[in-house]
Amino acid sequence: VTSPFHRIEEFVPLTPEAITRLSLWKENRRVGRRLDTIRREGDPVGHVYFLIGGWVSSSLLMSDGRRQIVKIHLPGDMLGFPSLALEKAGETLDALTDIEFCAIPAVEIGQLFEQYPAVAAGLFLSAQKERVALMQELSWVGSSSSLGRLAAFLLDLYHRLDAAGMVTNQGFDWPLTQTHLGELLGMTAIHTNRMFRQLDKTGYIAREGRHIRVIDMHGLRSLTPSMPPPVASRVGWERLGCPGKS
Amino acid sequence: VTSPFHRIEEFVPLTPEAITRLSLWKENRRVGRRLDTIRREGDPVGHVYFLIGGWVSSSLLMSDGRRQIVKIHLPGDMLGFPSLALEKAGETLDALTDIEFCAIPAVEIGQLFEQYPAVAAGLFLSAQKERVALMQELSWVGSSSSLGRLAAFLLDLYHRLDAAGMVTNQGFDWPLTQTHLGELLGMTAIHTNRMFRQLDKTGYIAREGRHIRVIDMHGLRSLTPSMPPPVASRVGWERLGCPGKS
DNA sequence: CGTGGCTTTGAATCATATCAACTGACGTGG
């Protein structure tokens, strides 16, 4: 919301030089259209990505042909980082809307680690926060009823959209198909449809074509057994023992 | 297996000084007994941990009382890192066996980032690898049948145990209760029991009390729709653009 | 009287059956 590099700065204040350096990323600015694939699972890992605008899904293919979406990315997110630990990309990145993003050479990340410890710490803590998000996603995909999963996802998404300033009047754009939703929640698209209609009938949300409004946040929350994320921003560098740094 | 700090060195070669520095961790060596809780969800985040011996589960509590185990940690693993991005710990760490571990002050990590970029990169890539592992776990918890989930977990565990030198004669110790297994796979303990017995009857595995042997690896693999991890070690620092470094 | 070894007891774990509820599969049309 505030800075384009909020995912990094949220933990660690950056020097002007560091910000200037990161801004060079924008030279590799690209656009993509809905349904474009940014990078496919199995591709060599030459780049990571910084999402400027639009929605992107990150998914895994399974040998039986099923697909598991592991994360819905929103503007400001860093994409493709997990695959840095792999020889070949472990995740497919698909554009869910028209998008705008930067491609960042992987070698650039190594240079940043040497030259800007603060950036390194920011990237590191950002990765840890993503791990927390994944753990929570696992917790509701694994345990609750399908209606609960749907509600939990919508709540989480709502909060993330809100933090990105993409919620107006309790409503937001909805580019996901029910097939996407099913692949994300680990259930069939048909059942997703059933549950989505059922949730609609509760009146807690209202679906208006490619737009969704949250009518009763409290009611929505009552459907999910998972707790709202105990996340806290503004921790990290100081906590990490470098108070006056940078 | 090779080095105690394999999780870090697997990506980045470390200088002798760095290794000496990391070895100081051992001064805070501690032991714990089965069922002990190392750290509870909600506790302030003062430390991270390095597991020397034994098994540890990392789990999330949900408001309906259910518990989701998100990872089974084995010797050599780094514990508690995701919570560095949070004010209060987001995960509970429970000893599944008697254990031996080091407690590392969180501030220490920040100092390492400043003084040893190679260690920073190693920790960073290790975190990314953990993200990949979580994504894969999500992919089988979310999608496959309960028997498939069980098989996928056993396969993954087997490979990790093997890498840690904890497999002998295709068999390994089994300290998990069926309740643990259910909490991990997102199903009831009763159903876990059903599926475990069913898997046993296929003959692909043999349960012998607190010990399990894999009889037919290929058969086991045929039960799971998820693909074996496309992981590759020995990537990273060079790839990250610092070839001759350290 | 103190200590070692045996026994009792209770909790935790595993096995199994039955029935209800949830979810997936298939088909059809808008």
Add this chain to the structure above:
DNA sequence: CCACGTCAGTTGATATGATTCAAAGCCACG
């Protein structure tokens, strides 16, 4: 791509008993 039926298969809920394990208590012997 979404809506809506029907039916079959999977999974969850509840109940009950067997078995294992460990801690506490007891007894006999030194």
